[in-house]
Amino acid sequence: MLEEIRISSLGVIQDAVLPLTPGLTVVTGETGAGKTMVVTGLSLLFGGRADPARVRTGATEASVDGRVLLERSRPRMAEVAARVADAGGAVEIEEPPGDGADVLLLRRIVNGNGRSRAYVGGAPAPASVLAELGESLLVMHGQSDQLRLTRPAEQRAVLDRFAGVELEEYAVAFTEWRDADRVLQERTSRAREMQREAELLAHGVAEIDAAELIPGEDVELNEAAKRLSHADALRLAALGAHTALRGGDESTGDAPTDVASLLDSVVRQLGAVVGADRELDELASRARDLSAVADDLAHELSAYVDRIDADPEQLAQIETRRAVIAALIRRYGDDLDAVLSWAEDARKQLTDLDVSDEAMAALAEKRDRSAQRAAKLAGTISTTRRVAAERLAAAVTDELHGLAMASAQLEITVQSRPAASSDLVLVVDGVGCAASIDGVDDVQILLRPHPDAPSVPLQRGASGGELSRVMLALEVCLAGADPVATMVFDEVDSGVGGRAAVEVGRRLARLARTHQVIVVTHLPQVAAFGQNHVVVDKAATESVTASDLRVVRGEDRVVELARMLGGRDTDAARIHATEMIAEADAESSPPPRRRKAAGQRRT
The missing domain is CATH 3.40.50.300 (P-loop containing nucleotide triphosphate hydrolases)
Structure with a gap:
């Protein structure tokens, strides 16, 4: 409160x-x-x-x-x-x-x-x-709100409040039935067009599947092709770098000119006076680190030189594979990831485009099963509404008598909604009814102000004062x-x-x-x-x-x-x-x- x-x-x-x-x-x-x-x-x-x-x-x-x-x-x-x-x-x-x-x-x-x-x-x-x-x-x-009470949807909602009608379960069944019916009709009317579309999608999926693509493969192939096409230059560069690092030969008596040998000399000279001065000891430590890094780099360059080699046959295979991927990218996406994504989406679409006899029969079975469930729930809701309509009308009439409308009579009608050719039709208790998310009923509240007057819908015959009293009477009856x-x-x-x-x-x-x-x-x-x-x-x-x-x-x-x-x-x-x-x-x-x-x- x-x-x-x-x-x-x-x-x-x-x-x-x-x-x-x-x-x-x-x-x-x-x-x-x-x-x-x-x-x-x-x-x-x-x-x-x-x-x-x-x-x-x-x-x-x-x-x-x-x-x-x-x-x-x-x-x-x-x-x-x-x-x-x-x-x-x-x-x-x-x-x-x-x-x-x-x-x-x-x-x-x-x-x-x-x-x-x-x-x-x-x-x-x-x-x-x-x-x-x-x-x-x-x-x-x-x-x-009095004006809103004259609307059929509001009158149905008022009755449902009183009756305790819950529409959630029916709404789920109705939605499933409506969607299955829509899909079945669409596939039936577009069967030939959907078949052609499915064939195109299936061809693309088969082409992509045949290529056995691997995510990120195009990037790796590009790197491999670049390395193989420049193999000689890469090998010479690595060999020259290795020589500069570890190319000297002290056995000849010549002074070493490579980086590693020079750093070894630095380490030896500084090591001869280690412990004499803390500052120089720190510099010696850094020299040893540099020597170790140079030595590691020389070993890695040597290994790289051993691995790198021009292989025209391998390069040809890589270029062939790159051509296959490039062709798929031109047809199905901007890059390899886009191609794989297109194939995944196409597989999902093929399920929705399946117009085979088996698929159509399965859809029809699903539609009929959902229709039966929705019709059963709609029938239960209609029965509940009709029983509650009599009780609510009688209770509101009693309240109106106490509100200085001694001769007034309220009626609530619940009628199955007649089916038209454009409607979704559920067969409830053997009768075809137009169905919507709220059921198959038209609910209408009618008021007869006095015995000599006909019962007329609220929206056509009730004055402002009468509407006020009807609404208040309804609230009193709905309070519980x-x-x-x-x-x-x-x-x-x-x-x-x-x-x-x-x-x-x-x-x-x-x-x-x-x-x-x-x-x-x-x-x-x-x-x-x-x-x-x-x-x-x-x-x-x-x-x-x-x-x-x-x-x-x-x-x-x-x-x-x-x-x-x-x-x-x-x-x-x-x-x-x-x-x-x-x-x-x-x-x-x-x-x-x-x-x-x-x-x-x-x-």
Whole structure:
């Protein structure tokens, strides 16, 4: 649940902190005071679109900070903590680590140029990570969500939430079937073209395989060819160098002229006075090292001279091999590695281009096997949806009766999607149905406002007030199936008044028994049910600061409800407001007990 959010330089809000509690929090205030910015701030905090127009005039950036309690007893909290860790952030572990709650800090910054930054658990992260976390932490409802409820895909998703339908296994089977069917059709329609392409690839692979290429072979051959073609010059150079190093003959009585002999003489002369002076001893040591290096170099040059020899026959063989490799490089790549890579890729392509009878039969078998599995799973999903549709429709109808729609009837139809020639068709229970990643069903929610009216789809016949009540009724019925801790409603009571408004407040209070519920409302009947009442005041400076966002209790709350009732603070309005609060308190259950330690912490 959310414990606190801080909003800075967002719209009319200059700097304000919104304290939140378990149960039902209502946010009220004059029109234009900044109530909507609270919802906008929550949307930003959980990955919503960064609109630079929302940055307060004169400010360079807007920011929203949130403190979230991850209650360990709720579903998905372990997954939330793991996702935070994957993003590089950290969750503050509360002590003792029993069944309490840990703390997650979130932050979103929007610059005036439209760019935004996000922070999760103290670490920078993409805004998409905030959105992912939001899916597990809260759900937001506003007038745009009412419009979304008119879409068939959203209506199917609502039913699936209630029914507990899991589409993952079916989606895997559907994807396998769709891909196998696509490959089979492609190979069937392009069999001749693919056969020609396969023949060309097979010819190239056979040519490369016949050459028995070795990685790096071209480099070694180039070096060998260069050495053999210059063998005489190399031998003469090495022999001359060896002579210069070890070419003298002291037996002739001539003074030695080679390097090695001269160094030997240096070592002998310095060795005669070894121990007489430390500095000269060090120079003698270096002379001995030089003599040893010269001697080693002379031996290696002698061995090289013995090895190097012009071999026209070997050179011819090397040049022939180089020609074979060069021809393959011209046809299949820029170098030998590229040729080998082309052959590897070609072998993989040949598998995809196999249009032999055996390969086509194997593909058809795979397609049919996947189709049978997908059809079986789709049938199970359809049955689950139909059973759940009756239960959900009956439950929502009961809720609507309590929301001052006493004669309304909600219906949810689940019908197999008729197949067309362009569709992917699964045979489910003997009937061909158009299949998609979400199954083979068309789900539609219909509303009959009163007995004399026909049942019509929500998108065609429901008013704004009716949509608000249908959405609220659905949320009440789905509360047990929804794992999120926090629900946010932005003027969900739009188009509602009178007794219906009281019933809206009552149902929001019922939701608040198992969820944290935050409601932005302009109706006193709804606000009376709040267990935490926040008032947004806009000061004369046309900005909302910390002092303008108040938690009201006692007489201050009565004054606020009186203002909402009639716009003026009169004795009659106060009496009415007091009665409304008393009635709401009598009907509401006490909120869940809040941990003292959590309530003492602030960002």
